[in-house]
Amino acid sequence: MDPRDTAVLLPQPSGNHVVDGFFDCAEESAHYAFSVQLLLTQHATLVPWQTEGVAELGSGDARAIAHVVRAVPGLRVHGTDISATSVERAEQTISGLGVADRYTVEHGDFFAWADSPSGRDVSTVIANPPYIPAPDADILMPELWGGWYGNDMVLRLLKAGFDHLLVALPSYSDPAATLSAAHDLGYRVANFLAMGLEFGAYSGEPKVREHIASLTAEGHGWAGGDSYVVAVALLTRSPELRRDRATELLRALQLPV
Numbered sequence: 001m002d003p004r005d006t007a008v009l010l011p012q013p014s015g016n017h018v019v020d021g022f023f024d025c026a027e028e029s030a031h032y033a034f035s036v037q038l039l040l041t042q043h044a045t046l047v048p049w050q051t052e053g054v055a056e057l058g059s060g061d062a063r064a065i066a067h068v069v070r071a072v073p074g075l076r077v078h079g080t081d082i083s084a085t086s087v088e089r090a091e092q093t094i095s096g097l098g099v100a101d102r103y104t105v106e107h108g109d110f111f112a113w114a115d116s117p118s119g120r121d122v123s124t125v126i127a128n129p130p131y132i133p134a135p136d137a138d139i140l141m142p143e144l145w146g147g148w149y150g151n152d153m154v155l156r157l158l159k160a161g162f163d164h165l166l167v168a169l170p171s172y173s174d175p176a177a178t179l180s181a182a183h184d185l186g187y188r189v190a191n192f193l194a195m196g197l198e199f200g201a202y203s204g205e206p207k208v209r210e211h212i213a214s215l216t217a218e219g220h221g222w223a224g225g226d227s228y229v230v231a232v233a234l235l236t237r238s239p240e241l242r243r244d245r246a247t248e249l250l251r252a253l254q255l256p257v
């Protein structure tokens with residue numbers, strides 16, 4: 001495929017409302033999708049997605065990655081989502097776009113699948129993971145809870161043993177701590193795409209917004225009023241990577257370096 005062919009169709013605008021228990025934020029999903037498409041294509045020699053396929057933590061309703069699978073010949077994705085409503089919707093999305101032969105989504109916990117024999121056959125994971133920081137999971141969509149700092153799920157992913165992670169890192173979920181843990185585990189930042197976003201339904205929920213304000217005041221991330229930055233980054237343990245862009249990534253997330 002021509003690497004300039006990176007068009008991703010935007011999902012229908014959601015207006016950031018919460019619909020029947022599945023994640024719905026059109027801009028964020030489109031940014032994730034576009035970034036996955038561009039970074040996989042750009043790093044096709046480093047990341048063995050063409051031979052192994054990739055796994056996805058938290059496919060949601062699959063609107064993001066189904067378009068990528070349709071656009072990228074040879075890309076195969078095995079997704080998992082813990083929300084039954086999301087999986088039901090994902091199946092409709094996938095069959096509607098005609099990519100069921102290359103994109104499957106199963107209901108369950110990604111980490112249970114990762115420990116199974118099929119999980120051990122894949123070295124690349126893509127994820128726009130749950131990253132809402134809050135004192136507890138009693139939030140609009142409990143499946144989006146990322147622990148006190150919001151980075152529990154990505155820290156778990158880093159420790160799960162995959163060589164390549166293509167993950168969304170929001171500026172308010174202590175990305176400096178995440179990148180420091182990644183570095184200690186042997187990951188380097190191959191590249192990333194960063195985008196400014198307004199607080200939506202999930203981060204704008206009063207309990208979450210207040211928690212983010214205190215975390216960022218304590219230096220565990222960045223938010224500017226109602227605004228934050230999300231970067232989708234490729235972290236890799238490949239020895240073939242020539243340049244580590246961790247410092248550039250921290251700057252893009254508005255963090256001191």
Ligand SMILES: C[S@@+](CC[C@H](N)C(=O)[O-])C[C@H]1O[C@@H](n2cnc3c(N)ncnc32)[C@H](O)[C@@H]1O
Pocket residue numbers: 022023028029032057058059060061062063064080081082083086108109110111127128129130131143144
């Ligand atoms: C931020 S949403 C992303 C959805 C979709 N990838 C997108 O970007 O539009 C995170 C998703 O992760 C799912 N999730 C949370 N914990 C999970 C787990 N342990 N295993 C699999 N999926 C999980 C949630 O149900 C939710 O659909």
